Amino acid sequence: MAKRLTMYILIAMVVGIILGITLNKTVADPATLKDITGYISILTEIFLRLIKMIIAPLVFATLVVGISHMGDTAALGRVGARAIGWFLGASLLSLTLGLVMVNLLQPGVGADLVLPPEGASAGLSQGDFSLKQFITHLVPKSFFEAMATNEILQILVFSVFTGVAVTAVGEKAAPLVRGIEALAQVMLQITDYVMRFAPFAVFAAVTTALAEQGPTILISFGKFMGSFYLSMLVLWGVLLTLCFLVVGSRTGLLIRYIREPILLAFSTASSEAAFPRTLEALDRFGVPPRIASFVLPLGYSFNLDGSMIYCTFATMFIAQAYGVELTLWHQFTMLLILMVTSKGIAGVPRASLVIISSTLAFFDIPEAGLLLILAVDHFLDMGRSATNVVGNAVASVVVAKWETKYLDPIEPAEIEPAHAP
Structure with missing residues (x-):
């Protein structure tokens, strides 16, 4: 099923590209084109809603079961500390690499782009970063509210309390654990059903993007987009090299297992869409469910490597386009x-743009520069989402190796029947 799904997604992308360019060239009236793409995008919207439907219960169930199987709170604290340590290091690496690559490639210098007026607004609410607001937001007012709004961090906090409590109660909580384990299996089966709709969503997303923007926008921003994608490939190389240093030649196997989640995240421009499949891929690779179900949700809030590299790269691109000189000290401060600030906006729509907007204001770079990259943000978000999947998969594998010393892989033959069509 996995190989066929990957093939179907690739076919859907090709067909979407052809149809999108055709619509862009043949439909002259913008209003008519918007109506057509609006109907086509229903497929993508439905798929993303289906993903959101299963994310919250899947995270809760797998996390509670994983913590209950850890056996003690000391193991939980140890895994959490190792995960946070890796996340901070990976974030610093991603941000620094973005600065290095944008200074080397200088995509904004001499760009033949029409700069928007300095007083123009990108229309994004900035909102000052508040440590108090961030910390208080971690704790859910209601578990059901957190589930309804897909607040992953709040679900994670409640799940940790539940898992620790289940461990403390012991044998009396065994029926509850078995029930939650059954819920996790049911949610994974629902995931299998939902993923069969993925090629249609990919087709709709690609068609809509190219029909509305047209292929010429990719040419106009070719240097910027090419430089950014090259930077992300370098980041992939660094992350996978670090993974190789920890798990050795099995890194190649990890790449093979996560290629479907990567493709899914790339084609839908949504890291969230790839979460269930990434969890399954890590399970196949040998990451214990108790670790994967804890590290992966945490990573979706604190380890968005693709978004991190984009923040420094895009900010410096806008500064270069406006001719704003930033010293080494300014860049270090940035x-x-x-x-x-990047750790305080989990769950904010278009979070990367919000962070960039506030950073531009801090360094007196015209916020209107965001209008330069908004036109191609969807195509950049595709790469960011795929990079986030790679970063979180590597993080889970590394933390698991540090914790267990040995990863016990599940052979494909053992799990194939569960995903048979």
Whole structure:
């Protein structure tokens, strides 16, 4: 099923590209084109809603079961500390690499782009970063509210309390654990059903993007987009090299297992869409469910490597386009600011743009520069989402190796029947 699904997604992308360009060239009236793409995008919207439907219960069930199987709170604290340590290091690496690559490639210098007026607004609410607001937001007012709004961090906090409590109660909680284990299996089966709709969603997403923007936008921003994608490939290389240093030649196997989640995240421009399949891929690779179900949800809030590299890269691109000179000290300050603010906006729509907007204001770079990259943000988000999947998969594998010393892989033959069509 996995190989066929990957093939179907690739076919859907090709067909979407052809249809999108055709619509862009043949439908002259913008209003008519918007109506057509609006109907086509229903497929993508339905798929993303289906993903959101299963994310919250899947995270809760797998996390509670995983913690209950850890056996003690000391193991939980140890895994959590190792995960946070890796996340901070990976974020610093991603931000720094973005700065290095944008200074080397200088995509904004001499760009033949029409700069928007300095007073123009990108229309994004900035909102000052508040440590108090971030910390208090971690704790859910209601478990059901957190589930309904897909607040992953709040679900994670409640799940940790539940898992620790289940461990403390012991044998009396065994029926509850078995029930939650059954819920996790049911949610994974529902995931299998939902993923069969993925090619249609990919087709709709690609068609809509190219029909509305047209292929010429990719040419106009070719240097910027090419430089950014090259930077992300370098980041992939660094992350996978670090993974190789920890798990050795099995890194190749990890790449093979996560290629479907990567493709899914790339084609839908949504890291969330790839979460269930990434969890399954890590299970196949040998990451214990108790670790994967804890590290992966945490990573979706604190380890968005693709978004991190984009923050420094895009900010410096806008500064270069406006001719704003930033000293080495300014860039170091920017890196520290982004390290802090990027951890406080989990769940914010278009979070990367919100962070960039506030950073531009801090360094007196015209916020209107965001209008330069908004036109191609969807195509950039595709790469960011795929990079986030790679970063979180590597993080889970590394933390699991540190914790267990040995990863016991599940052979494909053992799990194939569960995903048979």
